[in-house]
Amino acid sequence: MEFDLLVVGGGVNGAGIARDAAGRGLSVLLVEQNDLASATSSASTKLVHGGLRYLEYYEFKLVREALEERETLLAMAPHIIWPLRFVLPHAHATRPAWLVRLGLFLYDHLGGRKRLPGSRGLSLKGAPEGAALKPEYGKAFAYSDCWVDDARLVTLNAMDARERGAVVETRTKLVSARREGSSWAARLKPVDGPARQVRARVIVNAAGPWVSEVLTDALDVTTGSGTRLIKGSHIIVPRLFEGEHAYMLQNPDRRIVFAIPYEDRFTLVGTTDVAWYAPPGPAKISAEEVDYLCESINRYFARSLTPSDVVWSYAGVRPLFDDHADSASAVTRDYVLEVDAPEGAAPVLSVFGGKITTYRHLADQAMNRLSAFFPQAGRSWTRGAVLPGGDLPDLDREALARALRAEFPFLPAEMAKRFARSYGTRARRILADAKTLADLGEAFGAGLHAAEVDYLIAEEWARTAEDILYRRSKLGLHLSPDGAARLDGYVRARLSPPDCLANSENWLDQRRTTV
Incomplete structure (x- = not known):
């Protein structure tokens, strides 16, 4: 069987691209070697956000795009995405108040904010937001972003892709593919069945941490771009504070840790940024990471947190685009789309980097990059198109x-x-x-x-x-x-x-x- 597009990877970018392509009238096959969102896309901090801290690295384009998408995604999936107010206690040892105010001013105005309330200063003395914090934190700033059920976001995109004609196969691995003229001959192996061959005019490599592995091992394609694998880990602890707000905590190493209400009874704390040198695959939080996250909480909260308080943890490997930054925290969260299309040969588009907030825009840009190969395809359509169940x-x-x-x-x-x-x-x-x-x-x-x-x-x-x-x-x-x-x-x-x-x-x- 022949498809216009074979999408490899059932994370948020692969599901988003499959949905976009199917909505443009293309025939699409999406394959995922495990479950949908079983790797990076279910191991996020579960935020749709512009990335306030990225302003420090002058990532104005990324922050603007993400803030614009924040509004778009909130309207697309209001059942799994909703506004969340963040409290940022002011800590003199990290960033001066004037710098935080400037960052929040830019954050309020870069992305054309419409639905969410703007930032403001906040006195913690006697305020509900200060009740759980140590008394030395008397001042704070408040700003808005959004919460997202990350794994459900992936599933809903896959569902919408299927309802628009795409074929979605989980537990199915791309073993190899070779160019045969203007199309790919791809060998697929389901975990519970024999291998089979399909043909596709274009392959989209959205394999996340495996993107380079798919290129070199499965497709035999050489590229100048690469990923930098970073492990991010989170802990879940019994609820640390009352209220529906969250906290953004500044650490002495200038990293940020979030404390977010989670599943009513719990608080989510994360994330870490640790270089990952092993092959892509399942990741677990280390004892050092648990200690780091507990120390971050103990720096601000009156209640002391220990590793024994952790009721669950999760970790994921983020495939960031390798911009050769010195530290893991400084690596760009922007994405790069690379097309390999030798004259007369079948193309492959590979996705390097990216973040959940910008997945829809990434998918739109990916399909625009491939439009020359599909002149019959429809135009951009996903902005404003709700996901299944989102018509609230x-x-x-x-x-x-x-x-x-x-x-x-x-x-x-x-x-x-x-x-x-x-x-x-x-x-x-x-x-x-x-x-x-x-x-x-x-x-x-x-x-x-x-x-x-x-x-x-x-x-x-x-x-x-x-x-x-x-x-x-x-x-x-x-x-x-x-x-x-x-x-x-x-x-x-x-x-x-x-x-x-x-x-x-x-x-x-x-x-x-x-x-």
């Missing part, structure tokens, strides 16, 4: 949660809230014609029922309990070990071999420390 009136998730409870009176308030913020208007497809909670099937705990699991398997490529608990949702932090084990058994039974790909190893113990 007035971008109001709370109103949707209330509507769901009115339509399904048996639905507990917390479950309606979670459905609204995870599935948006698509929640009704899960609830369907249910009249009682029992109609949703087996209850695994934490509001997870068989009807939701069935939906995730049928519509969102979930194949393991881990897919469901840690990427399609974050219910792994809430579910008891018994509930997780029953879910694992249900998924295994629901997907008859060889489709059931649940890990034989004890992934539950690996991914979560406690409930």
